[in-house]
Amino acid sequence: MEYRKLLVAGFMLICLAIPVLSDDDVEIEVEDEEEVEEFEGRRDQMPPPEIxxxxxxxxxxxxxxxxxxxxxxxxxxxxxxxxxxxxxxxxxxxxxxxxxxxxxxxxxxxxxxxxxxxxxxxxxxxxxxxxxxxxxxxxxxxxxxxxxxxxxxxxxxxxxxxxxxxNYIKGLPNMFKVYDTDKDNLLSHGEIKEYLIKDGTFGPDGPLVSKLAKEVIDKDDRDKDGSLTWKEFSGPKHDEL
Ligand SMILES: [Ca+2]
Ligand SMILES: [Ca+2]
Missing domain, CATH: 3.10.50.40 (Chitinase A; domain 3)
Known part of the structure; x- marks a missing residue:
């Protein structure tokens, strides 16, 4: 009787242990699957073999x-x-x-x-x-x-x-037009900020986004009027407005 009890107890322990183990496995698999989905089409962008x-x-x-x-x-x-x-x-x-x-x-x-x-x-x-x-x-x-x-x-x-x-240099067409949402042919701090918030790379509205937008303006704002003309803007833009 004691022996049977032990067997049952042993069996139950195994039953309990298996789901715990497989749960772990499943969790890892799910993470991997998510990764594959996220990176679909970009997986080839790893260092080439010579590196x-x-x-x-x-x-x-x-x-x-x-x-x-x-x-x-x-x-x-x-x-x-x-x-x-x-x-x-x-x-x-x-x-x-x-x-x-x-x-x-x-x-x-x-x-x-x-x-x-x-x-x-x-x-x-x-x-x-x-x-x-x-x-x-x-x-x-x-x-x-x-x-x-x-x-x-x-x-x-x-x-x-x-x-x-x-990447402001590669593959982005005419960023001047992208930024200039009110189409007054000037880029304002607000417009750059609005773009960065929409883009989301630097997080939601906050000091970082504000600072980056200011940097974009200040870097090129030669006449220091707080906005960029097409001529001042050094980012990707087409040859003319
Ligand atoms: Ca504008
Ligand atoms: Ca200016």
Whole structure:
């Protein structure tokens, strides 16, 4: 009798344990399925085979992965592969004092670095190894004349993706017209802000969106009247209004 009780108890334990285990399995599968749906059509945007990379910190579930249609905001440490010495650390750069942002796919950043961060999730940390022949471009990351990018050497970058945003240079037609919703041929702070809120990349209405909109205006507002004419606006626009 005792033996049968034990058997029953054992069986019940197994029954209890199986759903617990399979629940876990199901949960993981569901997450993966969601990921596949989210990233459909973008899965090919991972680094090409010639780029050596590995995730130091992976984010398994993210709303969006970095593509070459985005602007990337990264913090990174650049090291020489030969001796591991650091030639640049964006967190230590007191001149820029912020992460580095650049539109992807238009030669603003170092080619190998740019290819190596494709497919990253926000907050992910990735190590990217860049062979000497892929240490090209990068005019936006550093001043090309200040000698900070060691050319002709194999480099290692440890990159944290801080932010993704719309790529203002690539693939966006006439942003002047997109921004100018009241069609007065001037861009106002309010119009830029309205666009950023609708876009949603930088979150809902708040200080960040306001600040970014101000930056868009201030950067080009040569006569300091608080709005941008078509001539002042340096973003993507067609040849004429
Ligand atoms: Ca306007
Ligand atoms: Ca102006």
């Amino acid at each position: 050596e990379w590995e995730n130091i910190k992976a984010v398994t579930k993210c709303r969006k992965r970095l593509t070459d249609d985005d602007t990337a905001g990264i913090h990174f440490v650049g090291k020489l592969a030969s001796d591991g010495s650091i030639f640049y650390d964006s967190r230590e750069d007191n001149v820029k004092d912020e992460w580095q942002s650049f539109p992807m796919g238009v030669g603003e950043s170092i080619k190998g670095l740019e290819l190596g961060i494709l497919g990253m999730c926000k907050d992910e940390i990735r190590k990217v190894v860049v062979e000497p022949e892929m240490v090209k471009n990068g005019r936006h990351l550093f001043d090309p004349n200040d000698g900070k990018i060691p050319r002709g050497q194999k480099l290692i970058f440890e990159v944290e993706l801080m932010q993704m945003g719309p």
